[in-house]
Amino acid sequence: MPKIFPVALLALVLAAAPLTPAVAKAPPQSDHVPGRYIVTLKDTAAADAAGVEAAVNAAVEQAATLGADVQHVYRYALQGYAASMSPSVAATLADDPRVSSVEPDRRVQATAQSVPTGVDRAEADKSPTAAIDGVDTRVNADVAVIDTGINPNHPDLNVHRAGGKNCWLPILPPSDWHGHGTHVAGTIGALDNGTGVVGTAPGVRLWPVQVLDPLGSGTTSAVICGIDYVTQHADEIEVANMSLGGAGTDDGNCGKSNNDAMHQAICNSVAKGVTYTVAAGNDHADAKNMIPAAYDEVITVSALADFDGKPGGLGRPTCRNDQDDTFADFSNYGSDVDLIAPGVCIRSTSNSGGYTTLSGTSMAAPHVAGGAALYRATHPGALPQSVKTALQGTGSLDWTWPSQDGDGTKERLLRLTSF
Structure with a gap:
């Protein structure tokens, strides 16, 4: 996966302290986008869509009168907006009683880097x-790919042409230049058509949500724009992948x-029924x-790290050096990890219309997204927590451990035989 920070595929800095005058005096962090801020409004008392629309519009108009240049407006996963403004305007807005927080916009990148046995090993x-x-x-399921976009003309993909959004450059379609x-x-869903590769959930409808630029980088505000779009279509999109x-x-x-x-945006989106699969990161x-x-x-x-699609540790390294059937030497670990999936030397569709091999937790997460889509296809209306529980419940411990795992917990390996 591309990488936001050094996650060997995608690193994205999103947690930010509220912008108050005291915070504004703190030394800027290198990942901050100069002059760009995300403004989150307090939940409006109005329960209907019209009330939300009015509250957000009023806030955007106020920002404009203060000299802010609004780039994104959020109405579904979050109430607020992203804008360019001076620190003094940001401080003024932070003091507004209608504003919950003002945080710096930050840079993000994709998480692929250590460049389909995975479908075999997951037993899809x-x-x-x-x-x-x-x-x-x-x-029969819909999966959003919150990423660099998708090549809409790849012959091995079922890209939902009527859906999708470009949050990086809204005047363009969400096509992949990276x-x-x-x-x-x-x-996630390469077609089962006898050519090229096959995905974990073959032929699933893929929604391109472009939040990263052609270099694989982006901003928190664009990512929230993507989450907001997915939440707007939560009645259609069951799963969203964020590598x-x-x-x-x-x-x-x-x-x-x-x-x-x-x-906050992800929590609200999950509450609407969307299951999110995300990359753990590639910094070990x-x-x-x-x-x-x-x-x-x-x-x-x-x-x-799996080179032959089978347990046992007998596969020989292919595109990169690692030990077969073990925790990948670049992968992040810890109690926040819910599942492990193949992420080394994964062959999949390329932007050129052909195929290529990449490594990273960016490649592991979409296996689980495909698994979540398989489950939702046969369990309509299943809540995200139920999807997670089902995937973990059927997971296998049949892989070599501890090897390079940095913690004391052996995560369950994605196993989709019963899905």
């Missing part, structure tokens, strides 16, 4: 719902204690210091 080829047999029968999002999409991340922590209160707008460090990996509401996925 034995799933009755996936029904992988070379005949193009498609899984390749990370298209690779992730293929692992990206950045520095931050989970306050245990959906971001309300540390004014983490992205966490504790995932508790990476977000969204640290959030309890998502399914955080670490990476397994």
